[in-house]
Amino acid sequence: MKIVVIQGPNLNMLGIREQNIYGPMKLEQIHAQMKDVATQNGVEIEFFQSNLEGEIVDKIQECYGEAQGLIINAAAYTHTSIAIRDAISAVSLPTIEVHISNIHRREEFRQKNMIAPVCTSSVVGFGPFGYHLAMMGMLQIMNEIKA
Numbered sequence: 510m511k512i513v514v515i516q517g518p519n520l521n522m523l524g525i526r527e528q529n530i531y532g533p534m535k536l537e538q539i540h541a542q543m544k545d546v547a548t549q550n551g552v553e554i555e556f557f558q559s560n561l562e563g564e565i566v567d568k569i570q571e572c573y574g575e576a577q578g579l580i581i582n583a584a585a586y587t588h589t590s591i592a593i594r595d596a597i598s599a600v601s602l603p604t605i606e607v608h609i610s611n612i613h614r615r616e617e618f619r620q621k622n623m624i625a626p627v628c629t630s631s632v633v634g635f636g637p638f639g640y641h642l643a644m645m646g647m648l649q650i651m652n653e654i655k656a
């Protein structure tokens with residue numbers, strides 16, 4: 510079983526960007542924690558970050574036949590990208606979208622979510638801990654697939 514974690518634009522700046530919104534934790538630290546949980550549960554995990562929409566689409570497509578689950582924070586593309594939405598639909602894998610901040614309580618332009626309707630579930634507003642919650646959710650889904 511393999512989970513692929515896809516991180517969208519500017520998430521490589523975590524720990525630097527808007528710490529009042531996203532906190533002080535760096536992406537590498539979040540990934541290290543997720544890796545620990547994956548290892549403890551005997552699941553393979555791969556991490557991918559890109560600031561480019563097409564690269565994210567390519568990565569999602571690569572997951573077809575290679576991964577059994579996706580965890581994605583499409584970041585700003587969440588609110589605009591039909592291409593990422595279509596890629597998620599195309600591969601038809603269990604997909605959990607994560608947002609560190611509570612996008613529902615933020616600006617009007619963040620209220621539109623192109624990704625959520627094609628995802629299995631969303632984790633929103635728990636800070637970096639949301640990635641841990643997404644891991645727990647994905648492990649549960651994988652157990653159900655195996656059973």
Ligand code: DQA
Binds near residue numbers: 582608609610
């Ligand atoms: C985000 C929320 C998006 O609106 C924003 O563009 C991001 C991060 C989050 O994790 O809270 O870059 O996806």
